[in-house]
Amino acid sequence: MPVIPADQSCEIIQLAAVCGGHFLNLFTVPRCRMQHGAAKVTGFRVQSHRLYHHRLPVLTNSLKEVLVSFIAFLNMLDRPVLVGHNIHRFDCPVLARALDEFHLKAEFQLAVSGCLDTLPLARDVLKGHGIPSFxxxxxxxxxxxxxxxxxxxxxxxxxxxxLYSALSPTPEQVVRHSFTLDSLEKPASKPLPAAKGKGPSKASGQRPLWEHLGQVGKVVEISKVGTIVT
DNA sequence: TCAAGTTTAGTGTCGCAAGG
DNA sequence: CCTTGCGACACTAAACTTGA
Structure with a gap:
């Protein structure tokens, strides 16, 4: 049986973000039945349209409320950079699809400077360190x-x-592994190319990504948990 | 250039324990 | 005895990186 690509099959059920001492942690009930495997991995279960985590009931909001709250959280932070592990492949496509559904994508993109995937970043920063698994x-x-x-x-x-603090990437490394939600829609979507000699370039009239670098309070780590659609 | 290996997520199957 | 719930394990997909 073919596996349905994550960006077409997953729904957000938990969205968490941390920036300095501030954090956001919201849950939403998926609109479809959770598969055995998904429930097993995440510990989440849906019964009678209510969400349970390891058998404990969880306070939930609608998906739109979660997304609006997330954008409001980002707006408090003066256009932060979103950081996540392997988000270029998994989290961001799911997030982009959800934002598209509620016509919140433009608002979201105004609220952030860009996205940064720590998987390729870690490979770059830790190159030659003999790390067995990333x-x-x-x-x-x-x-x-x-x-x-x-x-x-x-x-x-x-x-x-x-982890991000421990990696301590250089501005050049951060720019090299950054991208936008728009770039995900393009067929040959790749992280922004490394700047050659002249430093990072400005993206579509927005403040350049590197202006945010090195400011721990301007970096938001995100994560979401998905559920398979049947 | 290309094969091998990496990440994330999922599915299917098996075995064990608990409860009706 | 049967059903249900859960953990462990092996496998898959796609995109990407690495190294020969």
């Missing part, structure tokens, strides 16, 4: 020295915050 769990354990609960969005973002 999974987020492994990187956090290796660089930060702690274990955490994978597949819990809030735990994910908190560990990612520590």
């Amino acid at each position: 999974r987020q769990e492994n990187l956090v354990q290796t660089l930060v020295g702690v274990s955490y609960k994978a597949h819990d969005a809030l735990e994910d973002v908190r560990s990612l915050q520590s």
